[in-house]
Amino acid sequence: xxxxxxxxxxxxxxxxxxxxxxxxxxxxxxxxxxxxxxxxxxxxxxxxxxxxxxxxxxxxxxxxxxxxxxxxxxxxxxxxxxxxxxxxxxxxxxxxxxxxxxxxxxxxxxxxxxxxxxxxxxxxxxxxxxxxxxxxxxxxxxxxxxxxxxxxxxxxxxxxxxxxxxxxxxxxxxxxxxxxxxxxxxxxxxxxxxxxxxxxxxxxxxxxxxxxxxxxxxxxxxxxxxxxxxxxxxxxxxxxxxxxxxxxxxxxxxxxxxxxxxxxxxxxxxxxxxxxxxxxxxxxxxxxxxxxxxxxxxxxxxxxxxxxxxxxxxxxxxxxxxxxxxxxxxxxxxxxxxxxxxxxxxxxxxxxxxxxxxxxxxxxxxxxxxxxxxxxxxxxxxxxxxxxxxxxxxxxxxxxxxxxxxxxxxxxxxxxxxxxxxxxxxxxxxxxxxxxxxxxxx
Amino acid sequence: xxxxxxxxxxxxxxxxxxxxxxxxxxxxxxxxxxxxxxxxxxxxxxxxxxxxxxxxxxxxxxxxxxxxxxxxxxxxxxxxxx
Numbered sequence: 001x002x003x004x005x006x007x008x009x010x011x012x013x014x015x016x017x018x019x020x021x022x023x024x025x026x027x028x029x030x031x032x033x034x035x036x037x038x039x040x041x042x043x044x045x046x047x048x049x050x051x052x053x054x055x056x057x058x059x060x061x062x063x064x065x066x067x068x069x070x071x072x073x074x075x076x077x078x079x080x081x082x083x084x085x086x087x088x089x090x091x092x093x094x095x096x097x098x099x100x101x102x103x104x105x106x107x108x109x110x111x112x113x114x115x116x117x118x119x120x121x122x123x124x125x126x127x128x129x130x131x132x133x134x135x136x137x138x139x140x141x142x143x144x145x146x147x148x149x150x151x152x153x154x155x156x157x158x159x160x161x162x163x164x165x166x167x168x169x170x171x172x173x174x175x176x177x178x179x180x181x182x183x184x185x186x187x188x189x190x191x192x193x194x195x196x197x198x199x200x201x202x203x204x205x206x207x208x209x210x211x212x213x214x215x216x217x218x219x220x221x222x223x224x225x226x227x228x229x230x231x232x233x234x235x236x237x238x239x240x241x242x243x244x245x246x247x248x249x250x251x252x253x254x255x256x257x258x259x260x261x262x263x264x265x266x267x268x269x270x271x272x273x274x275x276x277x278x279x280x281x282x283x284x285x286x287x288x289x290x291x292x293x294x295x296x297x298x299x300x301x302x303x304x305x306x307x308x309x310x311x312x313x314x315x316x317x318x319x320x321x322x323x324x325x326x327x328x329x330x331x332x333x334x335x336x337x338x339x340x341x342x343x344x345x346x347x348x349x350x351x352x353x354x355x356x357x358x359x360x361x362x363x364x365x366x367x368x369x370x371x372x373x374x375x376x377x378x379x380x381x382x383x384x385x386x387x388x389x390x391x392x393x394x395x396x397x398x399x400x401x402x403x404x405x406x407x408x409x410x411x412x413x414x415x416x417x418x419x420x421x422x423x424x425x426x427x428x429x430x431x432x433x434x435x436x437x438x439x440x441x442x
Numbered sequence: 443x444x445x446x447x448x449x450x451x452x453x454x455x456x457x458x459x460x461x462x463x464x465x466x467x468x469x470x471x472x473x474x475x476x477x478x479x480x481x482x483x484x485x486x487x488x489x490x491x492x493x494x495x496x497x498x499x500x501x502x503x504x505x506x507x508x509x510x511x512x513x514x515x516x517x518x519x520x521x522x523x524x
Contacts, residue, residue: 012460028463031484036459059458067464071471422471 002051005033008061015065020130021072024424033058072422077415080351081127084411085120087343088404091397092116094340095324098331102313105320107401115401122405123412131416132423135362138183142198145169145176149205163209168402170206170214171373171394174221175410177202178369181229182362191235192242195226196249212260212391213380219257221373223250225365232361264390271390287316288323289387291330298333321399322392325385341382344396348375351414360424363417370410474498 009030013022033054040050058064092112099106134141152165180198184191199222206215230246233239261268267281274282274289291312294301303312312330313319319327329337352375355367380393394400396407444462447455466489469475474495480486491499 025463025467027485028487029460031486032459032463034484057459059460061460064458064460064464067461068467071464071467 001030001034002037004051004055005030005037008033008055008058011061012065012068015062016069016072018069018072018074020074020420020423021068025068025072029058029064074419075421077127077418080347080411080415080418081123083347084123084408087347088116088119088397088408090343091404094328095320095398098324098327099320102320105313107320112401115405119405119408123408123415126409126412127416127419129416130423131363131366131413131420134179134366135182135185138179142176142180142183145173146201146205149173149202149209153205153208162211165402166205166209167211167214168406170202170209170211171217171377171403171406172410173202173206173214173218174225174373175366175369175413177218177222178225178365181225181234182365185234185362186236188236192230192237192245195229195235195246199226199253212264213377213393215260216257216391217373217376219253220376221369223253224372225369226250228368229365234361234365267390271388274387274389284317284323285387285389288326288385288389291316292326292387295329295337296333298335300332301330318392322381322394323385324395324398325381326387329385340398341378344378345375345382348378348396351411354418355414358417359421360417363421367414367417370413374407374410469495472498 009026012029013026016022016025036054036057037047037050040053041047045053092107095107095112096109149166149169152169153163156163156165158164177199181195184195184198187194199218202218202222203215206218226246227243227250229235230242231239233242235242237245266277270277270281271285274285276282278286291301291303294303301312303310303315312327316323316326316330325337325340328340348371351371352368355364355371358364358367374396377393377396381395381399384390384393385395394403397404444457444459447457466475466477470477470489472494473492475489476492477487477489480488
């Protein structure tokens with residue numbers, strides 16, 4: 001590459017404010033200059049004259065750079081970021097407001113504020129991150145997620161025989177699996193097999209946590225991602241062959257799910273008919289249904305007569321966490337319940353539609369993995385908070401501090417994809433900084 | 443592309459090559475054209491018109507013909523009183 005061309009491209013690059021767009025924006029200019037120079041030399045020009053003519057034909061570097069700068073700008077998502085911050089603040093406020101008076105069950109003020117700050121920080125950090133880095137380092141991220149799962153399971157705190165931190169980490173596994181599939185791009189049949197078998201360690205950690213909700217989310221979101229990737233010929237083995245193989249793997253994965261459903265037979269039966277087991281699996285659902293039967297359109301519901309003088313907080317287990325939507329309906333009324341549910345569903349459904357329309361294939365996979373998981377969680381949580389309880393599903397943003405941080409991080413990931421959707425799929429490796437040693441003879 | 447434009451317009455539209463790429467990238471973002479890339483030491487991008495692009499072209503062409511026709515009719519209308 002002639003030094004004059006480098007100087008020209010450096011000058012044009014300085015006018016493009018978004019540094020991440022520079023390599024892509026200038027790549028064609030570089031090729032054009034080189035080919036134009038060759039063409040002029042074939043016409044009989046000397047090399048310096050051909051370089052001069054190619055540069056003259058291209059136009060002034062600063063003007064070209066400014067024109068490219070106007071096109072290559074990040075698509076900021078301030079409105080969605082603002083709405084998410086508002087929703088997170090409203091969730092924290094409601095958690096304090098509706099648990100006031102129950103000192104041992106209300107959120108710890110300092111921890112909750114720190115969690116909100118941490119969650120917003122994680123969302124901002126992921127929003128500004130070049131998400132394509134995740135694809136490049138997919139193998140390391142995948143291995144780190146497995147190791148972290150095993151470490152938290154072995155050494156972390158266990159509550160009711162379940163590894164507390166592992167259960168929360170498992171909620172991120174759909175996104176980790178999306179990154180893993182992204183990393184396997186163009187790796188052929190080896191990539192397809194690694195995608196199939198790569199899901200197994202993640203599923204095993206969800207099982208030993210144990211966390212049925214996490215396992216279900218991983219299987220559901222993972223299947224969608226795998227089928228979509230194979231349908232886009234992500235692995236490079238052809239659409240039909242890849243999709244056929246992915247479909248066979250997904251059908252095979254249904255067998256353990258059928259086993260799981262069979263094992264949960266009593267729970268499923270109790271979810272539909274909680275009155276058949278009112279003091280066992282049906283207890284939670286019965287308490288929720290009894291309390292909701294008295295819920296008003298606005299205002300606090302009276303405690304159901306079957307519970308005598310017991311306050312609501314002693315009747316519904318997990319009233320301040322995974323059943324917080326029931327608490328909203330009983331303490332504030334159905335209006336606020338529908339507002340909270342509507343806000344969550346509208347946000348995640350809108351994000352999912354945007355994610356599916358993305359121009360960048362890896363960005364699509366990543367954003368869908370994060371947002372589909374949140375949407376499924378919300379749907380499951382709403383069903384559960386209406387008194388159909390199979391397994392407990394965390395309510396995004398509302399269920400606790402860790403859930404809030406994870407939700408905000410996943411939203412940040414999706415918004416990062418939307419922000420940088422005009423960048424090419426693969427990130428060019430950053431050029432090594434060139435140092436020049438200048439000796440000045442006195 | 444620039445050469446073709448220059449030839450078809452009898453040298454009226456003689457653009458610098460550097461003006462072409464921002465236009466192409468902008469059209470690509472709008473979904474009017476799509477590109478695929480050929481890897482190599484000198485990576486090349488090939489562009490082609492999408493259905494959205496064809497529709498946008500047809501609309502612009504209609505608008506331009508209406509505008510140019512109106513200007514011609516004004517110019518050919520003869521003397522008028524101010």
